[in-house]
Amino acid sequence: MPVPAEILWHPHTNMASFVPEDNPVCCRAQGTYIWDEQGRQYFDGTSALWFANIGHGNESVARAMYEQACRLETFHTFVGNSHRPVLDLMERLYRLAPLDDPRIILGSGGSDAADIALKLARRYWQVLGKPKKQYVLAREHAYHGLHAFGTSVVGDDDLRKGYGSLVPYVCRISDDNLQEVRETIEDLGAESIAAIIAEPIIGAGGMIPASAGYLAGLRALADEFDILLIFDEVVSGFGRTGEWFASELYGVTPDMTMFAKGVTSGYAPLGGVFVAARVWEPFYDSANPQAPAYWHGLTYSGHAVSCAAAMANLEFIEDNHLLGHVRELSQFVDAELHRVFERNEYVADVRSKGLLGGVELHSSVSAGSVVAVLRDEFGQLVRPCNQTVTISPPFISTIEELRSLIADIAEAVDLVAGRC
Numbered sequence: 001m002p003v004p005a006e007i008l009w010h011p012h013t014n015m016a017s018f019v020p021e022d023n024p025v026c027c028r029a030q031g032t033y034i035w036d037e038q039g040r041q042y043f044d045g046t047s048a049l050w051f052a053n054i055g056h057g058n059e060s061v062a063r064a065m066y067e068q069a070c071r072l073e074t075f076h077t078f079v080g081n082s083h084r085p086v087l088d089l090m091e092r093l094y095r096l097a098p099l100d101d102p103r104i105i106l107g108s109g110g111s112d113a114a115d116i117a118l119k120l121a122r123r124y125w126q127v128l129g130k131p132k133k134q135y136v137l138a139r140e141h142a143y144h145g146l147h148a149f150g151t152s153v154v155g156d157d158d159l160r161k162g163y164g165s166l167v168p169y170v171c172r173i174s175d176d177n178l179q180e181v182r183e184t185i186e187d188l189g190a191e192s193i194a195a196i197i198a199e200p201i202i203g204a205g206g207m208i209p210a211s212a213g214y215l216a217g218l219r220a221l222a223d224e225f226d227i228l229l230i231f232d233e234v235v236s237g238f239g240r241t242g243e244w245f246a247s248e249l250y251g252v253t254p255d256m257t258m259f260a261k262g263v264t265s266g267y268a269p270l271g272g273v274f275v276a277a278r279v280w281e282p283f284y285d286s287a288n289p290q291a292p293a294y295w296h297g298l299t300y301s302g303h304a305v306s307c308a309a310a311m312a313n314l315e316f317i318e319d320n321h322l323l324g325h326v327r328e329l330s331q332f333v334d335a336e337l338h339r340v341f342e343r344n345e346y347v348a349d350v351r352s353k354g355l356l357g358g359v360e361l362h363s364s365v366s367a368g369s370v371v372a373v374l375r376d377e378f379g380q381l382v383r384p385c386n387q388t389v390t391i392s393p394p395f396i397s398t399i400e401e402l403r404s405l406i407a408d409i410a411e412a413v414d415l416v417a418g419r420c
Contacts, residue, residue, distance in 0.1 A: 024375075029056030032394050032401060034381065042375065045382040045391045045405050050203060050235045051266035054316050055394040061267045061312040068308035077106070077302040085307035092314055093274075098233070098245035098257050103280040105294075106272040106301045110234035110260035111145025113271040114197075116296055117256045118149045120279065121195035121228050127282045127292045134169040135193040137184065137227075141175055141205030144197060144232050144258075153197060155205055169194075175208065178217040190225035195255075200246035203235040206388045207351055207358030215252040228255045228279065234271065238262030239317055239395060241354030242327035249354070255279055265313045268306035322395040330354045332399050333391070336406050344410065346417050348387070355395065358388040359409060369416045370409070377415075378408040389413075 001007075005020035024036035032055050034042045047053055054061070068085060075083050086106070093104055105116050118136055125133035138144070138153035146159065152167035154160060171188060173196070174180040185193060196218055202208040215231075222229040231254040236246035240262060243249045247257065255278060260271030285291045300306070317323065334352040341347045341359055349360040361367050367384035374380040374389075382405075383390050389409055393402060 031055045031057065032397050040379065042379045042381045043393075043401060043405060045374075045380050045393050047392050047394050048266060049261070049383075050240075050392050051261035051264075053239060053262045053265040053395050054313060054322070055265075055396045058265070058267070058313075058316060060316055061265070061309055064308045064312035065268060065305050068305050072304050074300070074302075074304040076299065078297055082302070083304050085304045085311065086302035089302075089307040089310050092311060093263075096238075096244050096314070097274050098231075098247045099253050099255075099274055099276045101277050102274040103284070104272055104274055105296070106270065107260075107298050108269045108300050108303075108306075109145070109271040110232075110258065111147040111150050111271075112298060113234060113258035113260055113273050114144040114150040114153075114232070115147045117230050117258050117273045118153070118195065118197065119296055120256070120273070120275070120294060121230065123292075123294055124228065124279050124282070125194050130191070132192050133194045133227075135188055136170050137173045137181070137193060137196045138170065139175050139198055139202065139205075140172050141202050141208060142172075142197070142199065143202070143204035144199075145234075175202070176211045176214055178214065178221070181218070182221060185221060185225050185227070190227065193225065193227050195228040195230050196222055197230040197232060199232045199235065200250055200252075201236045201241070201353050201356055203356075203390075204385050206360065206386045207356055207390045209351060209353035209356075210250065215247070215250045219252050219254070222255075230254055230256045230258065232258045234258055234260045235392075236354070236356070238314070239323050239326055240356060240392065242323055242330055244323070246354070263313070264306060264309040267313060268303070268309040269300070270303070270306040270310055317395070326355050326395050329393075329395075329397060329399065329402060333357050333402055333406070336403060340406055340410050344413065346413050351388075355392060357391045358385070359413070360386075360388040361413065363387065364420060365413060365417045370412045373412040373415055374408060378412060380405055380408050380412075382409065 026034050027037045028035050034044050140155050142155040144150040144153055149167050152170050173184050200210050231247050233245050237259040241249045255276045257274040264270045283294055337350050337352055337357050341350045346365045348362050351358045367387045367389050370389055371382055371384045
């Protein structure tokens with residue numbers, strides 16, 4: 001029998017070249033640190049996959065999950081069913097929402113959220129008697145998960161190859177040139193476009209914050225051409241920028257906001273979509289005997305233990321004033337990244353927004369090799385996104401931990417460059 005790590009078909013992994021011995025097996029974690037089965041300690045510089053916002057081993061969240069599982073592990077929310085944890089969470093999310101008077105659709109994660117939002121965008125226009133409005137415009141470096149719709153709008157061609165026909169009526173738009181976006185809309189015809197989807201801060205595409213005025217420009221174009229605007233805040237939502245949502249930082253309100261990761265800080269799978277009144281009202285019209293339904297649902301939509309985890313997580317963030325701490329850490333990270341890397345000959349660009357940072361390397365130095373050196377020789381866990389070394393540490397990190405992380409990245413870059 002093969003070893004268990006080979007039986008597991010790992011996500012985002014080329015299994016033909018996978019060597020189990022080259023990858024640590026995590027066995028426990030506490031706060032900002034993870035330990036492997038060999039006893040080695042690592043600083044979690046990316047909050048796992050952008051989700052461990054309050055750190056690992058939080059007893060208040062674990063206790064809330066345990067108590068809820070003992071009381072009621074879950075019950076489905078189809079055909080009007082509910083339970084107390086999902087209703088409590090709805091109240092809290094309603095108050096935190098980045099748009100007014102939302103309705104909230106729940107799923108199990110970010111990829112679910114993309115399917116929910118993009119299907120709803122097309123369904124909305126069908127209901128309004130505009131069935132030709134089907135196109136989805138997505139940015140060149142976009143990443144919105146890898147369900148069928150997410151794969152169809154992803155910006156990385158390698159993630160789209162080999163599947164034959166994907167979801168049709170998808171078109172890429174410029175990451176930062178609003179005039180090019182306008183020209184794309186005019187070429188396709190606004191009457192054929194359902195939605196524009198955008199991450200306020202592109203994550204897996206290379207940690208690219210939206211340029212000044214870009215998101216506001218998308219909002220203006222969406223209004224001018226009667227197109228829905230969807231923000232993907234799966235990475236940036238629930239405090240990563242020092243505000244509850246990055247859209248608040250940029251001062252732009254979308255028609256839908258996708259969320260996941262930070263809503264539970266990874267303690268249980270949960271995601272969803274905030275839906276603005278413009279979109280939900282036709283489906284809630286009790287005066288219309290022909291009011292349509294949105295036939296979308298997932299078995300674990302509103303899972304009770306996940307909702308309990310979300311409640312405890314959000315309470316921990318609020319009670320410990322972590323948004324203020326994130327703002328303080330963000331200022332330090334921005335200044336330190338630029339101080340350390342601006343004159344580094346191997347660095348093409350330095351980017352940060354909130355507690356998200358990226359060091360883009362020239363092609364002569366492999367970001368993947370730098371990340372491996374950081375893990376194996378420095379005990380620092382970071383992530384390569386294309387040629388960018390990205391960081392997104394937990395909200396509970398200290399300035400000294402982040403100073404050490406950034407210094408180690410600089411040393412690892414020099415080591416890898418010297419070995420080339």
